[in-house]
Each structure stands twice: as structure tokens, then as C-alpha cells.
């Protein structure tokens with residue numbers, strides 16, 4: 112039994128199996144909107160995240176350091192963050208349409224991660240620092256939030272395109288009113304008719320802009336915004352911690368290397384998103400595209416600088432963790 | 442249930458605005474107005490996008506300093522000079538990027554001044570609204586309640602407090618009962634704090650550029666040097682603009698060691714230098730400490746980093762039991778070697794040592810030497826055309842060459858010290874902290890609810906004193922989804938708490954449609 116518990120791959124496999132089940136349940140949930148299916152999907156995803164956390168824990172015990180030093184490990188930790196964040200969002204907002212795309216994305220991601228080299232190697236001098244175990248997980252958590260923002264933007268855009276095709280959006284009187292996802296109290300129908308929203312996807316929430324004009328808020332648009340609103344401070348803090356680490360170890364906060372610069376581009380891109388949002392003059396669709404662009408920047412930061420050898424200055428290949436390129440200067 | 446909730450309407454507030462004739466304005470006032478253009482979020486969006494694009498170019502194009510110039514020239518051929526003049530190979534110090542940064546700074550600076558007051562007021566000012574105001578707001582609902590007025594007011598207040606709203610009743614002088622409830626006020630200050638942090642960061646880095654420097658020195662163990670005898674000294678800005686100073690200190694390296702992994706002898710596990718720093722004026726010891734990678738020594742605004750290591754060229758040997766230190770002093774077929782005369786010069790006997798170092802010589806996984814003897818014109822021993830007699834010795838190993846016992850103890854390895862003076866460090870750390878706190882504060886929404894009460898009906902049914910309409914107006918600056926969730930819950934609680942005396946359910950449902 113202990114042997115099985117100390118076997119990393121049994122944990123990974125358990126995580127993947129639960130993830131697949133969860134994917135099917137979330138598909139079922141979108142189709143049926145059945146609360147039992149919803150709870151089961153949520154529960155299975157929780158089991159899946161426990162599997163992956165177990166895998167990283169076992170790995171850390173074997174490596175005798177926090178196992179977050181190569182691409183495989185960093186993708187696993189990112190997947191864990193995505194799952195945790197999604198579990199919270201799903202508990203809070205109960206959106207029927209976003210669970211299966213998230214699970215599908217996670218499945219592809221975890222499957223890809225398992226094809227990467229997974230051998231455990233000793234750490235370079237430059238990486239033996241407590242900064243590593245603070246800086247890296249925070250950055251990865253911000254990436255997880257941006258990934259969820261991306262998925263919800265894509266769902267928003269896809270849904271918009273779909274609705275336009277059906278010609279539903281243009282109809283006067285707005286979309287039909289539907290019951291809420293969750294079981295509700297007797298006042299619910301009254302609530303919905305009055306506020307013309309039910310916390311569900313195609314209902315519009317009437318809100319006011321400073322000039323008093325009513326605007327509608329879409330739920331997926333809102334989820335994107337909140338995810339960016341969490342991811343942005345995390346990335347800012349992560350980059351700052353990276354600067355502190357570099358300063359402590361090499362005497363430089365910032366040296367404009369491609370990895371650092373690219374993370375700044377990502378931060379600026381999401382800064383553009385937030386300011387466009389504050390501005391209030393941009394449509395939800397434009398904002399969704401900006402969030403997609405931010406995600407592309409994030410992908411380039413995460414993979415591109417290494418894989419594409421951008422700027423003729425690639426550090427390491429898959430197998431050595433990209434954000435830790437700084438060790439090359441030691 | 443005696444609850445009625447009308448459909449939200451968009452208010453014709455905009456029409457209420459009246460145009461005022463502008464009086465003549467003073468110059469500072471006009472300047473202030475003109476600076477207001479920096480407040481524009483649109484400008485911020487453009488500047489942030491341009492900055493992002495600029496940094497992206499720096500990532501996509503090879504940058505001088507990171508990539509050999511000859512390589513860039515080969516890659517870009519004829520376009521090299523055009524691209525170069527556009528600063529594309531030196532983006533981060535190009536004029537257009539600098540100009541962008543300056544513009545960014547001023548936008549942030551004047552922008553911040555401009556929203557400081559409104560944000561502060563929105564977070565701190567209490568405003569009360571009457572029913573006539575709330576009725577025309579797009580975000581409102583009302584309830585018709587029957588019962589003791591004082592009791593109703595107390596319940597509304599309690600429900601809002603339960604949801605952690607700060608509830609403030611209008612002063613007596615207002616003449617009517619009004620509530621202003623708010624939570625997350627600090628969220629409103631968040632952007633101000635975050636932007637102030639970025640400004641502080643920019644100011645601190647400019648200050649650091651004019652007063653800080655970096656320097657390097659390679660020091661062998663047992664040796665020392667006095668400031669400013671560095672191998673290289675780099676003020677952060679051009680020498681002629683530099684305003685900083687160099688402390689009058691002496692640094693001694695008492696010991697230095699490089700440790701390699703046992704499992705992987707080519708990967709250094711740690712470099713450790715034992716440093717002592719003394720003040721030349723007071724002759725006092727300022728610090729004595731071991732430094733290693735990730736563990737620098739900081740004295741005030743000076744920091745000493747363990748940056749690298751390098752063989753000094755000295756090799757410690759033992760010849761027939763006697764310690765002997767030789768130095769790399771010549772070359773043989775382009776390899777640095779040591780040639781040391783032994784014994785009587787008349788013998789013309791010399792010891793030749795070829796050193797091999799990990800991380801310096803390709804394929805070498807442990808430091809070692811090859812030792813030969815040389816007499817007159819040629820090497821000693823070995824058939825013609827073949828390798829002369831020699832010994833390969835790893836650190837600590839001993840061997841016999843032509844009857845001579847030779848032991849290789851170790852090479853002398855010097856530490857590469859990097860020194861930095863950064864008077865701005867404390868300010869930078871503070872700015873970092875402010876940015877972190879500010880951006881986290883930005884996450885939280887400021888939610889506000891205004892409540893007003895009004896008598897309902899005019900006594901036809903004989904209990905006019907008991908019938909009231911309570912108006913609620915609500916507003917949040919973000920997080921609309923959770924705010925709506927909260928409002929839904931609040932409404933449910935209001936219905937449950939305020940409508941125990943059911944009177945007119947049909948009436949209320951009719952009103953909704």
C-alpha cells in the first residue's frame with residue numbers, strides 16, 4: 112500500500128481518470144442542468160486535483176526539494192491552480208456552460224505534460240533559494256487565472272457568434288427568461304422578472320455607468336474580468352518577487368532578458384484590459400479579444416522564449432524550467 | 442406579502458444637468474485643466490499598448506549585449522543599418538523607448554494628481570439620497586411595508602450591518618430618515634495606491650541611476666583590495682552625470698571554496714567566500730561573513746555578491762614532500778601551461794604542468810594536471826614520436842615521474858566578487874510593497890446602498906401611519922456578479938424580515954409587470 116502511495120504515476124493516473132470522468136459529467140451538466148450531475152462533476156474534479164497534488168507531493172518527497180523545477184512540474188502545478196480556481200468559481204457562480212471547456216483544456220494540458228521528460232535532477236546553486244518556492248507558484252497561479260479568463264472569453268465569443276447566427280440577439284425584448292440553475296426560493300420568479308437576471312448566462316444584468324445609462328453585463332464577460340482582476344496583482348507580485356530574488360542573488364532587479372521582458376508584456380497587456388474596462392467605452396466583445404491577446408502573450412512567455420528561441424537567446428530546453436533562466440548568469 | 446418592486450428604469454439624469462457659464466479662469470487653473478488630458482484613461486491605454494509593443498520588439502529582435510553584433514549583422518545584412526538607426530537592436534535604451542517612458546511617467550504623475558481627490562472622496566464621503574432621487578436612478582428597488590416605522594428602520598439597518606456594510610444614518614438636521622451603507626471603501630483607493638507605487642518606483646530608479654554603481658573584482662583567497670581598485674567600475678549613468686560616491690573600504694578574502702555535486706561533478710553546488718570588510722578611516726571592521734550564491738553580504742547600501750569563480754593560474758604541488766607553488770606562465774601549442782625551473786639552473790631541468798579545469802576545458806569533469814619534465818631542448822623520457830613520460834594527477838593524488846614524487850594538491854581558485862552600491866534600495870522595496878498592496882486592493886469592489894423611507898397611502902384605510910415605502914439604490918464599481926448575488930440574498934432577507942403582515946400580494950405582483 113505504501114508503495115502504491117509513494118508511486119508518483121499512480122497519483123497522476125488517478126488524477127487523469129477523475130478528470131476524464133469530470134469532463135463527461137460537466138458535458139452532461141451543460142446538457143441537463145441537473146443539480147445532482149453538477150455536484151458530481153464538481154466532486155470528481157476535486158478528486159482529480161487531489162490526485163495531482165498527491166503526485167507533486169510524492170515527487171517532492173523523492174527529490175527532497177519542492178518539485179517545481181522543470182516544465183513537466185510547472186505544467187502540473189499550473190493545472191492544479193486552474194482546477195482549484197475553477198472549483199471556487201463554480202461553487203460561487205454555478206455556470207453551466209464553462210465546466211466542460213475547462214476540463215477539456217486541463218485534460219489536453221495534463222496529457223501533454225506527461226509526455227515531457229520527468230526525471231528528477233539536482234538543483235543548480237542559483238536555484239537553491241526559498242525565493243524559488245514563492246516566486247514560481249505565484250506566477251503559475253496568475254497564469255492559471257489568465258487561462259480561466261481566456262476560456263471564459265472564448266466561451267463568450269463563441270456564444271456570441273452562435274447567438275448571432277440564430278439571430279436571437281437582435282430581437283427586441285431581449286432573451287427569454289429562464290429559471291435559475293440552482294434551486295431557488297419562492298421569491299425567485301419575482302426576483303427574476305424584476306431584475307431580469309438570474310445569475311445565468313444569457314440574462315442581462317442592468318447596471319449603470321457613471322452617466323446613468325444602463326448597460327448590460329454578461330456573466331462570462333464578468334468571469335473574465337474577475338479572473339484578470341486576480342491574475343493581474345498575482346503576476347505583478349510574482350514579477351516583483353522575481354526582481355527581488357534576482358537582486359538578492361545577482362545584484363540586479365531587472366536585466367531586460369527575453370523571459371523577463373515577455374512577462375512584462377503580458378502584464379502590460381492585461382493592464383490594457385483593466386484600463387479598457389475602467390474606461391467603460393469598450394464592448395464586452397472587444398474586451399474578450401483583448402483577454403485572448405493577453406493569453407497569447409502569456410503563452411509566449413511560458414513556452415515561446417524557450418521553444419522558439421526568441422531573440423536568439425533561448426535558455427535551456429524543455430526539461431529545465433524556463434522562468435529559472437536566471438541561473439545561466441551564475 | 443406587502444412587497445412591491447418596480448422595474449428598474451433608466452433615469453433621465455443627464456437631462457437634469459445644466460450648463461453653467463464659465464467665469465474667467467486663472468493661469469494655474471487653466472494649467473490644471475490642461476493637465477487633465479493626462480488623466481484620460483484612453484491615453485493610458487494607448488501608452489500601455491505602445492510600451493507593450495516596444496518591449497515585444499525587444500524580445501523578438503536580437504538585442505546587442507545579448508547577441509554578438511557580428512551575428513546580427515550576418516542575419517540582417519543590408520537592413521542592419523536601417524534597423525540599427527531605428528534602435529531595434531537596442532530597444533530598451535533607444536530614444537523612442539525612453540520618450541515613451543517619459544510620457545508614461547508624466548501621464549501617470551498628472552493623472553494620479555487628478556484622480557486622487559475624486560477617489561478619496563468616493564471612498565470617504567457619505568451621501569444620503571431621498572426617494573425623489575432614488576426613484577429616477579436606474580439601480581433601485583422599493584418595498585411596501587406595513588408595521589411599526591421604528592422597527593422597520595432598525596431591521597433594515599441590522600440586515601445591512603449583518604452583511605458587513607458600514608451603515609450611516611443621515612444627521613437629524615436632514616429632517617428625514619436616510620441611510621448610507623458602504624463596504625470595501627479601500628478598494629476605491631486601490632488604483633491610487635497602485636499608481637502611486639509605480640510612480641515611486643520610477644522616481645526611485647532614476648535616483649538610483651544617478652547615485653549607484655556596480656563594480657567587479659577577482660580576488661584570490663588570502664588577498665584583499667582597497668576601494669576603488671576594481672577590475673571594472675560601472676556607474677549606472679554616464680560618468681559625467683554621475684552624482685554618487687565610493688566608500689573608503691578595504692575588502693579581504695580570507696578563504697574561498699567551490700563545492701561540486703558528488704552526483705554531478707561538473708555542476709557547482711555552491712561557492713563560498715569568507716569576506717572581511719574594514720573602514721579605512723576608522724580602521725574598524727564593518728563585517729566578517731561568508732557569502733555564497735543567493736547569500737550576499739549587505740552593509741548599508743553596499744552589497745557584495747558571490748558572482749563567479751576563476752582559476753588564478755597558481756597551482757599548489759608537493760615535490761618530494763616539499764610544498765611547491767607553480768604559476769601558469771607560458772603557452773604550449775596555444776594552451777596555457779606552467780614551466781618552472783627545478784634545482785640548479787645549470788641542470789636546465791624544468792617541471793611542465795598542463796592544468797585542466799572543470800567548466801573551463803571542454804569534456805573535463807574533474808580538475809587535474811598532466812606533469813612532464815623538460816631538460817634542455819626536449820621532454821624527458823619517451824620514445825621519439827611518442828608522448829613523453831608524464832603523470833595525470835587529480836586533486837590530492839600523488840605519482841612518481843623519473844624518480845621524482847609529485848603530488849597535486851589543488852589549483853588556486855579566486856572568487857569573482859560583484860559589488861553594488863544602490864542607495865535607492867529601500868525606496869524600491871517600499872515602492873514594490875506599495876504596488877503589491879495597491880493592486881491587491883484594486884481587486885475589491887466598493888459597494889454602496891442608499892436607503893430612504895416615505896409614507897405610503899393617505900389614510901383611506903385608516904392606518905396610514907403604518908404603511909411605508911422603502912427605497913433602495915445600489916451601486917458597485919466592479920464585481921457586478923457577486924454584488925447582484927448579494928443583492929438577491931439581501932432582497933430575500935428583506936422580504937422575510939419586513940413583510941410579516943401580509944396584506945397585498947396581488948397588488949405587488951401586478952406592479953411588477
Ligand code: HEM
Pocket residue numbers: 340343347382385386388389479480481482484485486488489545548549552556560629632633635636639880883919
Ligand atoms: C499611463 C499611465 C496610467 C494612467 C493614466 C492610468 C489611469 C488609470 C485610471 C484613471 C484608473 C481608474 C481609477 C479608478 O477606478 O479610480 C486606473 C485603474 C487601474 N490602473 Fe492605471 N493608469 C496608468 C498606468 C497603470 C499601470 C502601469 C498599471 C500597472 C500596475 C496600472 C494599474 C491599474 C489598475 C490595477 C487599475 C484598477 C483597475 C480596476 O479597478 O479594475 N495603471 N488607471
